[in-house]
Amino acid sequence: MADRSALAEFLRTRRNRLRPSDVGLPDGLNRRAAGLRRQEVAQLAGISVDYYIRMEQARGAKPSRQVLSALARALMLTVDEREYMFRLAGEHPPISGGPNRTVPQSVRILLDTLGSPAYVVDATYEILAWNRCAKPFIGDLDDHPDHERNMVRWMFLQAGDHPQWSDESTRRFARSTVADLRAAYARYPGNPALARLVTELLGTAPRFADMWNSHDVEVRRGHNKSIDHPDLGLLEFECQVLHVSDTDQRIIVYCATPGTRTAAVFRALATESRPSQ
Structure with missing residues (x-):
């Protein structure tokens, strides 16, 4: 009104x-x-x-x-x-044409100064920017086309019997991600890239289809994560999600508790990532 x-x-x-x-x-x-x-x-x-x-x-x-x-x-x-x-004025706000993929320069500077793995995703979960600390976790994406940088695609194209699905925290993370993707689907109706991603996964990933058809909707928030990295060992940290104003982008930061082994690993990665003085 x-x-x-x-x-x-x-x-x-x-x-x-x-x-x-x-x-x-x-x-x-x-x-x-x-x-x-x-x-x-x-x-x-x-x-x-x-x-x-x-x-x-x-x-x-x-x-x-x-x-x-x-x-x-x-x-x-x-x-x-x-x-x-x-x-x-009693009107529904106009719908944006699609997720913003332009990462602000200030956000790129922030990524480079963080002493923890961090990367930026858009509303479709395509990784747009990352720091060097994040490479052991997401790989070196410089030579990968955009459609191969999508976190949702990575997650759900793993086989149904992949060990990741035996972990309850992973399943909870997956459900939260699908619910957040559904919220983006409503914000950007008819967006071709988002529609292609959802259509592809509905046809190729039964686990995604089950979660999508539950119609849960939520905006992603932080969660705790435990991974057994092949080179870095067992790591436990909070995966914190920071929203970038006016962009619908998120900075995902791996935050380790001070004094833990994971914090020491992240500190070592940050030291290796910085050029010598």
């Missing part, structure tokens, strides 16, 4: 936070306030000044989705702000 008063107040605050130079307009002189003028917002959005003024006064007709999208661009709204504005 629309809340015109809240929408009007929101538009005023977003307009007042912008300077003309932020949107490519000259600052000019004789401005009583730093924000944009109403006519400037209307010009940027391609709507009439009178129509926009009525919106800020909580009057007039309900804005269309096209008008709301134009205002989101004109006011340089973030993804969260755009969704909030649509809901204030």
Whole structure:
């Protein structure tokens, strides 16, 4: 249900936070306030000044989705702000076309400075970036095409009698991953890459099909993990999931308890990964 008063107040605050130079307009002189003028917002959005003024006064007709999208661009709204504005106007937020695959530079810097294995996945669980500490766990993916970097595909194309499925924590992790993938499937309806992945696994992985058909939905959170690595031995750690704002990407970090053997292994991997001074 629309809340015109809240929408009007929101538009005023977003307009007042912008300077003309932020949107490519000259600052000019004789401005009583730093924000944009109403006519400037209307010009940027391609709507009439009178129509926009009525919106800020909580009057007039309900804005269309096209008008709301134009205002989101004109006011340089973030993804969260755009969704909030649509809901204030009584509309469902627009659906994104597909998972964002562009890893922010700041996230790449963070990966390189972490002293633990870490990597970035998108909403389809394709690994987009990783640090050198993670290579003993996910391999060296530089020479692999994108479709061979998908964690869900790796997991469910293992044979049904593979030893991994005898571990309850692995099965719990798999169920959580499928539930999270189903949530992404709803966020990006009709996305070709996501549809291909789900269709492929439904036809080739009975265990995936069983979990998918349970219709569980959840957003992935951290979990404890124990693995017997062929080169590094038994390792126990928390697999923590950090969400990257405005991207629908996650940083997955292996966090070991200080003072444990696993922490020492991770520390050694980090030391080997750093160039000598």
